[in-house]
Amino acid sequence: MNDRALQTTGKPQYTGSVIPLPEPPAGVSVIRDVEFGSHERQRYDVYLPKDISAPMPVVVFFHPGGWMRRDKRAVRTMFVLEYGYALVSIGYRLAQDACFPAQVHDVNLGLKHLIENAGTYGIDTSRIVLAGTSAGAHLAALAALAMDRADFNPVPNLELKGVVAIYGAYDFPQFLSAVQNSETDQSSAESPLGLLIGGDPQLYPDKLVTISPVTYVRRDAPPFLIMHGEQDKVLPWAQSASLAGELIKQGASVDFEIIPNAGHGDEVFRQAPISDRIVRFIDRVMAS
Numbered sequence: 001m002n003d004r005a006l007q008t009t010g011k012p013q014y015t016g017s018v019i020p021l022p023e024p025p026a027g028v029s030v031i032r033d034v035e036f037g038s039h040e041r042q043r044y045d046v047y048l049p050k051d052i053s054a055p056m057p058v059v060v061f062f063h064p065g066g067w068m069r070r071d072k073r074a075v076r077t078m079f080v081l082e083y084g085y086a087l088v089s090i091g092y093r094l095a096q097d098a099c100f101p102a103q104v105h106d107v108n109l110g111l112k113h114l115i116e117n118a119g120t121y122g123i124d125t126s127r128i129v130l131a132g133t134s135a136g137a138h139l140a141a142l143a144a145l146a147m148d149r150a151d152f153n154p155v156p157n158l159e160l161k162g163v164v165a166i167y168g169a170y171d172f173p174q175f176l177s178a179v180q181n182s183e184t185d186q187s188s189a190e191s192p193l194g195l196l197i198g199g200d201p202q203l204y205p206d207k208l209v210t211i212s213p214v215t216y217v218r219r220d221a222p223p224f225l226i227m228h229g230e231q232d233k234v235l236p237w238a239q240s241a242s243l244a245g246e247l248i249k250q251g252a253s254v255d256f257e258i259i260p261n262a263g264h265g266d267e268v269f270r271q272a273p274i275s276d277r278i279v280r281f282i283d284r285v286m287a288s
Contacts, residue, residue, distance in 0.1 A: 011184050011186075012184055013184060013190070013191070016064075016065060016066065016069050016070070016265075017264065017265035019074070019265060019267075021073050021074060022075055022076075022078045022270075023078075024047050024078060024081060025049075025078070025081050025082055027049075027050035027051075028047050028048065028049055028050060028081050029047070029048040029050070030045060030046070030047055030048075031045065031046040031048070031121070032045050033045065034046060034113070034117075036109055036110050036112075036113035036114075037106065037109060039093055039097070039106075041071070041091045041092060041093045041094065041097070041106070042091065042092075042093070042106055042109065042110070043072065043091050044072060044088055044089060044090040044091060044110050044113075044114065045072055045073070045088065045089045046086070046087075046088050046121050047075075047078075047081055047086065047087040047088070047089075048086050048121060048122070049081045049082070049084060049085065049086065052084050052086075054122025054123075054124075055118075055122055055123060055124035056084070056085065056086040056122055056123055056124055057084075057085055057086070057124055057127035057128075057129075057161075057286050058085060058086040058087065058088055058118075058123045058124070058127065058128055058129075059077055059080045059085050059086070059087050059088075059129050059130075059131050059164075059282065060087075060088045060089075060090060060111065060114065060128060060129070060130050060131065061075055061076070061077050061087060061088065061089045061090070061131045061132060061136065062089075062090060062092070062107055062130070062131070062132035062135075062136030062137075062139045062140050062143075063075070063076075063089060063091070063132075063133075063135075063136050064076065064132070064133045064134035064135050064136050064137075064265065065094075065134070065135055065136075066134065066135055066192035067094060067095040067100075067103060067135045067192055067195070067196045068094050068095045068096055068192050068195055068196075069094070071091055072089040072090060072091035073089070075087070075089050076133045076136075076166070076269065076270055077131050077164070077270075077278070078270075079270065079275045079278075079279070080278075080279060080282065083279050083282075083283070085282065085286075086121065086122075086123050088114055088123075090106070090107055090110035090111065090114070091106070091110070092106035092107055092110070092139065093106055095192065095195035095196040096195055099195070099196065099197060099198040100196050100197055100198075100207075100211055101151065101152055101211075103135075103139055103196075104139060104142050104143065104146070104152045104153075105152065105153050107139045107140075107142075107143050108143055108152065108153050108154055108155050109153065111143065111155045111158070112155050115155070126159065127161055127286050128159075128160050128161060129160065129161050129162045129163065129164060129282050129285060129286065130143060130144055130160060130162075130163045130164070131163070131164035131165075131166075132164070132165060132166070132168065133166045133167060133168070133265070133269070134166075134167055134168055134169070134234075134235065134264070134265070135168070135169070135192075136168070137165040137166055137167065137168025137169075137170075138168045138169045138170060138211075138213065140163055140164075140165055140168075141163060141165050141168065141170055141213035141224075141243065142211075142213050142216070143155070143158075144158075144160055144163045144221065144222055144224075145213050145216035145217060145218065145221055146213070146215075146216040147216075148216070149216070160222040161222065161223075161285040161286050161288065162222050162223040162224065162225065162281065162282065162285035162286075163222055163223070163224045163225070164224075164225045164227075164278055164281065164282065165224060165225070165226045165227075165240070165243070166226075166227045166228070166269055167227070167228050167229055167232055167234075167235055167237075167240070167264055167265070167269070168228075168235065168239065168240065168243075169235050169239050170212060170213045170214050170239050170240065170242060170243035171212050171213075171214045171239055171242035171243065172193065172201070172208035172209070172211055172212045173205065173208050173209060173212065174238065174239070174242055175193075175235070175236075175239060176193075176201055176202065176208060178236060178238065184234070187200075187201055187202065188200065196211070197211065213243060214242055214243055214246045217243070217246040217247055217249075217250050217252065218250060218252070219250045219251045219252055220252070221247060221250070221252040221253075222253075222285075223252075223253035223254070223255075223281075223285050223288075224243075224244070224247055224252070224253070224254045224255070225254075225255045225257075225278065225281040226240045226243060226244050226254060226255070226256045226257070227240070227256075227257050227258075227259060227269065227274070227278075228240035228241075228257075228258055228259065229258075229259050229261075229262030229263050229264060229266050229268075229269075230258050230259060230260050230261060230262060231261055231262060231263045232262070232263055232264045233263065233264065234263075234264035234265075235264060237258050240256065240258075241256070241258075244256035255281060257277070259274060
């Protein structure tokens with residue numbers, strides 16, 4: 001084994017923000033643990049708002065956690081249920097259980113299963129917005145953009161109304177070039193990124209390109225809302241700027257916003273006025 005694969009940075013591992021699991025609004029029906037594979041993480045939860053006629057538009061959420069923590073209950077967009085949208089949170093295998101591309105396989109497999117069974121839940125498959133925060137934003141962007149990567153098992157003919165990507169990772173070569181400024185370990189074989197790709201990230205430059213959503217930006221991408229905190233010390237806002245910039249270069253539709261004084265996982269992303277701006281974007285693209 002290459003000795004470099006065993007090296008560590010000496011920095012502590014990031015253990016995540018302390019955020020309580022959210023409760024759905026009163027009256028929301030919840031269907032838990034719909035299976036789309038044999039692994040315990042290959043499940044999704046369906047949240048159906050009250051007093052809304054089917055078929056309902058849906059926001060499909062992918063959870064945060066650095067690809068190695070949390071699960072589908074860690075929903076960061078629960079507020080959309082108060083605006084007439086169904087919500088589905090899709091789980092995926094963590095990096096310590098399976099290296100990439102297992103995670104994007106799972107989000108695509110979960111999407112396929114949901115679309116095939118949408119009638120069961122009264123969901124309108126012509127009105128889907130993907131959403132994610134942190135690691136989930138990375139996976140949402142890949143599911144939406146990497147449609148020509150057969151080895152990612154993309155959803156055939158997937159038509160999305162939009163993507164909400166919040167404080168995510170999208171350009172890993174750029175990310176690795178700036179990790180010396182990080183307070184936590186972001187670049188060893190034991191870091192979240194190292195576990196995701198299966199070794200010291202510096203030894204696998206091709207993999208860094210492969211897992212980066214910026215690699216797959218295209219002109220006909222669905223509209224994106226990209227948000228990031230100015231004070232994010234885990235994933236710098238330059239990650240979101242890179243994705244937004246590439247989308248703009250290709251002529252795709254993108255709303256890009258840096259939130260002043262906000263850190264990674266900040267509560268402001270789940271409260272008004274930021275949550276209101278997220279809902280306005282969803283309203284706009286769903287109506288298009």
